[in-house]
Amino acid sequence: MLRLNISTPPARRSCRIFRRVDIMRGMQIPSDHPLLLRIVDDLYAQGWSQQNIFLPEALTLELAAECHKRSAEGELTPAAVGRGITQEVREGIRGDHIQWLEPGEVLACDNYLGLMESLRIAMNRRLFLGLEDFESHFALYPPGAFYLKHLDRFRDDDRRMVSAVVYLNQAWLPEHGGHLRMYLDDNVDYDVLPVGGCLVVFLSGEIPHEVMPATRDRLSLTGWFRRRATEVFV
Ligand code: OGA
Ligand code: MN
Numbered sequence: 001m002l003r004l005n006i007s008t009p010p011a012r013r014s015c016r017i018f019r020r021v022d023i024m025r026g027m028q029i030p031s032d033h034p035l036l037l038r039i040v041d042d043l044y045a046q047g048w049s050q051q052n053i054f055l056p057e058a059l060t061l062e063l064a065a066e067c068h069k070r071s072a073e074g075e076l077t078p079a080a081v082g083r084g085i086t087q088e089v090r091e092g093i094r095g096d097h098i099q100w101l102e103p104g105e106v107l108a109c110d111n112y113l114g115l116m117e118s119l120r121i122a123m124n125r126r127l128f129l130g131l132e133d134f135e136s137h138f139a140l141y142p143p144g145a146f147y148l149k150h151l152d153r154f155r156d157d158d159r160r161m162v163s164a165v166v167y168l169n170q171a172w173l174p175e176h177g178g179h180l181r182m183y184l185d186d187n188v189d190y191d192v193l194p195v196g197g198c199l200v201v202f203l204s205g206e207i208p209h210e211v212m213p214a215t216r217d218r219l220s221l222t223g224w225f226r227r228r229a230t231e232v233f234v
Contacts, residue, residue: 026103026107026110026111026112026113026114026115026117027059027110027111027114027115028114028115028117028118029115029118030118031118031121031122031125032122033118033122035051035054036118036119036122037122037126038051039051039119039122039123039199039201040122040123040126040127042201043123043127043162043201043202043203044126044127046184047202047203047206047207048182048184048200048201048202048203048207049199049200049201049202050192050198050199050200051198051199051200051201052195052197052198053197053198054115054166054197054198054199055112055115055166055196055197055199056197057196057197059108059111059112060166060168060196060197061170061196062108063108063109063112063166063168063221064168064169064170064196064219066106066108066109066138067138067140067168067219067221068219070099070138071097071140075099076097076098076099076138076140077097077098077099078091078095078096078097079094079096079097079098079139081093081094083154083156083157091145092148093147093148093150094145094146094147094148094211095141095142095144095145095146095147096139096140096141096145096147096211097139097140097141097142098137098138098139098140099137099138100135100136100137101113101135101136101137101138101221101223112136112166112221113134113136116134116136116164116223116225117134119164119201119225120134120225123162123225129161129162129225129227130227130228131161131162131225131226131227132226132227132228133225133226134223134224134225134226135223135224135226136164136221136222136223136224137221137222137223138219138220138221139219139220139221139222140217140218140219141178141211141213141214141217141218142217143213143214143215143216143217144213144214145211145213145214145218146210146211146212146213147210147211148210149181149183149208149209149210150208150209150210151204151205151206151207151208152204152205152209152224153204153205157229158205158230159226159227159228159229160204160205160224160225160226161203161204161205161224161225161226161227162201162202162203162204162224162225163201163202163203163204163222163223163224164199164200164201164222164223164224164225165180165199165200165201165220165221165222165223166197166198166199166220166221167194167195167196167197167198167218167219167220168196168219168220168221169194169195169196169216169218169219169220170196172193172194172195172196172216174193175215176214176215176216177212177213177214177215178193178194178211178212178213178214178215178216178218179191179192179193179194179211179212180192180194180200180209180210180211180212181209181210181211181212182200182202182207182208182209183207183208183209184207191212194214194218194220204224
């Protein structure tokens with residue numbers, strides 16, 4: 001299994017929610033909303049959660065349109081694996097094109113960030129995870145692109161605690177492929193179809209997963225809730 005994953009956001013673009021004011025205009029829901037409580041309970045009980053109806057349909061469509069627009073304008077770039085100076089594009093490992101999100105650019109994106117902020121608060125209240133920020137990017141997998149089995153954590157950086165993927169694909173059918181395959185305990189594989197509006201949340205360091213190739217463009221917003229880095233004093 002690969003333990004590398006993940007390009008990190010370029011240093012000049014800070015993609016984190018570090019000030020509440022940035023996402024104040026976004027959509028938020030109370031942290032004790034039943035939908036959020038279900039996710040938190042699932043995470044506690046099994047380390048992952050799937051909510052087929054999470055994003056409102058109108059928001060899913062707006063985000064899909066935004067992703068297509070950015071792609072057409074050439075703003076999505078091939079994702080890299082690794083971190084720092086070892087970061088490189090390797091299509092044999094992952095073939096998606098991404099763009100990191102910034103708060104305050106587009107209302108639809110802020111609404112998504114607001115929902116993720118509500119989820120962050122809900123997880124902290126009930127699971128005491130100490131999640132401090134959230135980083136996320138649009139991802140577009142062209143037909144045939146995939147992401148081999150991996151964990152969403154760097155060897156030298158364990159800040160990523162919880163991964164969250166929302167899918168933005170209309171009329172997606174099983175024959176289109178593009179499943180997220182999660183490798184759960186007891187040798188169980190669990191496949192999620194990337195249907196628009198669906199949210200999958202899982203513990204970044206514990207659930208190996210992979211993205212299977214699809215026959216059409218596969219769109220998502222993928223993000224990570226992070227805790228503070230542990231300082232080592234010597
Ligand atoms: C990732 C990832 C899963 C998906 O970007 O690290 O595993 O279903 N994405 O898109
Ligand atoms: Mn991943």
